[in-house]
Amino acid sequence: xxxxxxxxxxxxxxxxxxxxxxxxxxxxxxxxxxxxxxxxxxxxxxxxxxxxxxxxxxxxxxxxxxxxxxxxxxxxxxxxxxxxxxxxxxxxxxxxxxxxxxxxxxxxxxxxxxxxxxxxxxxxxxxxxxxxxxxxxxxxxxxxxxxxxxxxxxxxxxxxxxxxxxxxxxxxxxxxxxxxxxxxxxxxxxxxxxxxxxxxxxxxxxxxxxxxxxxxxxxxxxxxxxxxxxxxxxxxxxxxxxxxxxxxxxxxxxxxxxxxxxxxxxxxxxxxxxxxxxxxxxxxxxxxxxxxxxxxxxxxxxxxxxxxxxxxxxxxxxxxxxxxxxxxxxxxxxxxxxxxxxxxxxxxxxxxxx
Numbered sequence: 521x522x523x524x525x526x527x528x529x530x531x532x533x534x535x536x537x538x539x540x541x542x543x544x545x546x547x548x549x550x551x552x553x554x555x556x557x558x559x560x561x562x563x564x565x566x567x568x569x570x571x572x573x574x575x576x577x578x579x580x581x582x583x584x585x586x587x588x589x590x591x592x593x594x595x596x597x598x599x600x601x602x603x604x605x606x607x608x609x610x611x612x613x614x615x616x617x618x619x620x621x622x623x624x625x626x627x628x629x630x631x632x633x634x635x636x637x638x639x640x641x642x643x644x645x646x647x648x649x650x651x652x653x654x655x656x657x658x659x660x661x662x663x664x665x666x667x668x669x670x671x672x673x674x675x676x677x678x679x680x681x682x683x684x685x686x687x688x689x690x691x692x693x694x695x696x697x698x699x700x701x702x703x704x705x706x707x708x709x710x711x712x713x714x715x716x717x718x719x720x721x722x723x724x725x726x727x728x729x730x731x732x733x734x735x736x737x738x739x740x741x742x743x744x745x746x747x748x749x750x751x752x753x754x755x756x757x758x759x760x761x762x763x764x765x766x767x768x769x770x771x772x773x774x775x776x777x778x779x780x781x782x783x784x785x786x787x788x789x790x791x792x793x794x795x796x797x798x799x800x801x802x803x804x805x806x807x808x809x810x811x812x813x814x815x816x817x818x819x820x821x822x823x824x825x826x827x828x829x830x831x832x833x834x835x836x837x838x839x840x841x842x843x844x845x846x847x848x849x850x851x852x853x854x855x856x857x858x859x860x861x862x863x864x865x866x867x868x869x870x871x872x873x874x
Contacts, residue, residue, distance in 0.1 A: 551738075569600060598678075611654075
């Protein structure tokens, strides 16, 4: 979908922002770019929609050099969300969302239907919010509108440059959850720049850690945590990471001790007690059996940090929780898994510190 091939960027003052950067981003993948200030992550993002140009190397979208696209065509197919919310203050919310569709000469009926659809998706009642002005919305509501505006013309790619960093922690965490849920519905290719390691690990299918214009490691969150490529990665992750903020796909039991396929279910003489998670041959989660009876279990999203997952577990009488990535079963989580992980990470016999 997006490919950087040996890309370098040197600014006119001699600053070397990127050094021989090569990276492939698959269609529908959510990649977070993280690193210290000046590492080149925002420069890399701006190369995708040609807000800046490379000194050397090439960037491709769908195997086509970005310079082969008409600049307006390129940018219309790339949504862009900034830290500065940047809604037009003199326009209503509906008018803000309609900017790019109007440029693309959509019909008014199509624009209104799309605006209503997006506001619904953002949890903002269209009948209430369409005619409001940006000044009448909270910061979190404005940023939701900013994301919806970027999605208005249904672009293939969404670029997000520290979009939540100016918001208070509670609003920021809520918007992180919102964007995870939204991505499951829309499956866009998202490149997300952040300074926050918790945010990078919670959101990204892959986390790309940069230093001095180079990629140090680009891997799924669990690989970054469990197998840091260098001492720098280990230090960068470790300094910013509490065990309670670890995504649960790192902790989940992937041994299959609690899982079986329908064929295996038919072949086994199940004991009358215990919980078994059912999956098909494609690893899709399809249900569960508890104490010999088919049942419905609460599931956990693989991106959930451990502290949020633990709150859910504490409010349930389930003993085993399926951990899903989209609809795929990637493991199970129990209290024992959590205790063992915390003891390993903290060296404590007591688990959670308060």
